[in-house]
Amino acid sequence: MxxxxxxxxxxxxxxxxxxxxxxxxxxxxxxxxxxxxxxxxxxxxxxxxxxxxxxxxxxxxxxxxxxxxxxxxxxxxxxxxxxxxxxxxxxxxxxxxxxxxxxxxxxxxxxxxxxVEDDWALHRNLTWLKRNGSGRLDLRQRPGTALLAGSSVLRYKPERRLVLLAHKASTAVVIKAAAKPAGRGQQTQFLNRLRQHGVPLLPQIADDECLANGISASAAWGTGDLTAHGDTSDARTAAYTAGRALAALHCVPVAAGAAGPAAGPAASASPENPGDGLAAQLKATRTMVSALLPELEPLARDLESRLTAALLGHPRTAPVLVHGDFSPDQVLVGDSEVRLIDFDRAGTGTAEADLGSFAAAEEAFGGVAEGGPPSRGAHSDGGAPAGTAAGAPAGGPKTALLTEGYLDAGGRFSQAAVDAWAAHRLFNSSVDPFRDRSPEWAADMAWHLSRAKELIP
Structure with missing residues (x-):
């Protein structure tokens, strides 16, 4: 316990x-x-x-x-x-x-x-998966079994999504059942467009009817994601290769009317006021921080103001196609190859948003599987975690290799902007230690906010 x-x-x-x-x-x-x-x-x-x-x-x-x-x-x-x-x-x-x-x-x-089958938001799509999805996905299923025969739960977010590991003949299959129909970032046309431009992806098994019922699926692949690989030669190669893959994603043409999502990390609530979405997100995070730990409200308000100025107060660069939630656990590793996954939040935005997101995630969750971030109890005074010097650029060794691969593949970025977007992710994910039930969630939240403040002037 x-x-x-x-x-x-x-x-x-x-x-x-x-x-x-x-x-x-x-x-x-x-x-x-x-x-x-x-x-x-x-x-x-x-x-x-x-x-x-x-x-x-x-x-x-x-x-x-x-x-x-x-x-x-x-x-x-x-x-x-x-x-x-x-x-x-x-x-x-x-x-x-x-x-x-x-x-x-x-x-x-x-x-x-x-x-999970009684989950109010997931019930309809889980029922469809049990009755129809197993046949469309060509999976084993016995009448009367709960969900899918022989399947196991990998992740569960109530009223959001359930991720299962099932089997198709001798192949393991990862199935995601979401409360809502699959977004455009999971549609075949969009993913094929990414493949055509050299972005390494997993082949999708789900057809259009599955996607319409919130069911997506792909064959299990590799030996885990980048968080599960320590400082090994395979992990270093994978981080570099992931940087090249990210550069390929950012080079996918963003054209009016092109298939694919239309909003990313800097999503706007309306074309007339492009900062509305980001401002609303920052306010929501600040409000939750204040509710959980009132003593952190002054710091959260200061960060909300700093991030608004840092991310909206400078000239906007040309938008690129971004992942929208890029982090080490979105990179699957198999020997010297990688596959990028989970494009649910893909859209147009600034390249530094993806790079900063990865850097922040490496600092907060690097090397940690399900169960929350590493304890920051030793850093509850606001100091940097082990391996990150105060005032250092965002990220760690995997970020350094990722950016090396990104640059070698033709990508370009501003380090100041990367740090600002890393601060953005750290701020918005500061409530995750509470949501993920970290034993030291209060200290972890304080660390997220303190590190975010270090990264923006």
């Missing part, structure tokens, strides 16, 4: 006191209390928190020798009727969702619990 660090435990007790409108919150944020409530040992792996409104968590448990995932949700007593309505609907369609009352002294405090 993972135990929170003292600072994080204190921060969660303070959060529960401030958000008294969600009396069920303490049960869902504590592994021990949630396990006691459910009658089995579970670990919370992901949190979606809307202050004063709701708390939704994903949890993992061991059943029949393998990991199984589920979710739990609580709302304000005034809106708990929605949970009862969902339970009624789930019961009518044969689901396993149930309502628990953790505090007998407060009968209006409800906690809804279910498995």
């Amino acid at each position: 993972i135990t929170l660090a003292p600072r994080a435990a204190h921060a969660e007790r303070s959060l529960a006191r401030r958000d008294a409108g969600l009396p069920g919150l303490p049960w869902l944020l504590d592994n021990g209390r949630l396990s006691e409530l459910l009658g089995e040992s579970v670990r919370v792996t992901r949190v979606r928190y809307k202050p004063g409104t709701s708390l939704l968590v994903a949890f993992r448990r061991l059943r029949n020798g393998s990991f199984d995932y589920g979710w739990a949700m609580t709302r304000t007593p005034a809106s708990s009727g929605k949970l009862l309505e969902r339970e009624h609907t789930a019961r009518n369609r044969g689901g396993d969702m149930r309502i628990l009352r953790p505090d007998h002294g407060q009968p209006d405090t409800l906690v809804a619990v279910g498995g």
Whole structure:
């Protein structure tokens, strides 16, 4: 059972006191209390928190020798009727969702619990996958089995997506079931366009009907992503090769009417005011930081102002096609080759946004698989993490090799802009340690913000 660090435990007790409108919150944020409530040992792996409104968590448990995932949700007593309505609907369609009352002294405090197939937002597309998708993807499936026979869950974000590992003959297949239909960044026409310009991608298995039902799939490939490879010769070669692949992506022509997404990291809410989207994103992050750790609100407000000036106050460069969420875990490695994955957020933007995103992710998550960022408890005073000197450019050794490959392939960038976009990612991902249940999430959040401030003047 993972135990929170003292600072994080204190921060969660303070959060529960401030958000008294969600009396069920303490049960869902504590592994021990949630396990006691459910009658089995579970670990919370992901949190979606809307202050004063709701708390939704994903949890993992061991059943029949393998990991199984589920979710739990609580709302304000005034809106708990929605949970009862969902339970009624789930019961009518044969689901396993149930309502628990953790505090007998407060009968209006409800906690809804279910498995992944009871996920309200994913249910329709998961049902389609079970009934139709296995045939369209040519996967093994036995009548009556949950989801896909022999499949296992790789990742689960409640009401967002479920990633499965299934099998097609002797080939492993990675399937993503999303709550919404696949975006243009997953469409065959768009991905073929990338291949034609030399961007190394995985072959897609899903057809148009699968994509329309939120299902995408590709054959499993390689030996892991760049976060799973340490300082080996293969990892160094892969980082350099990934830089060349990123340069190829940025060279894909951006033409009016071309197939593909139209908005990236610097997405605008309207063509008339191109900064609206970025400003709204920064404000949302600052608001959440303030809700979780009020003592960090002054720093978050300062960063919001600095990032607005740094990213919107300078002449805009010619837009390129960007990945939109580029990081070491978006680069699969197989010997000396790489494949870029997950173009859900692809769009037009500045090249430095991708480079800065990768650099920030390497600093915050480098070498770490599922389970959150490395502990920053030793750096809660705002100092740089081990291996990153204060005042150094964003990133680490993989970023250096990535940029070397990028430059050798003809890419060009401004280091100041890369650092600014790295600060942008660090700022916006500062709430991820809380969402990912890092044992030292409070210290991790403080580190993200302090490092972001170091990177912008």
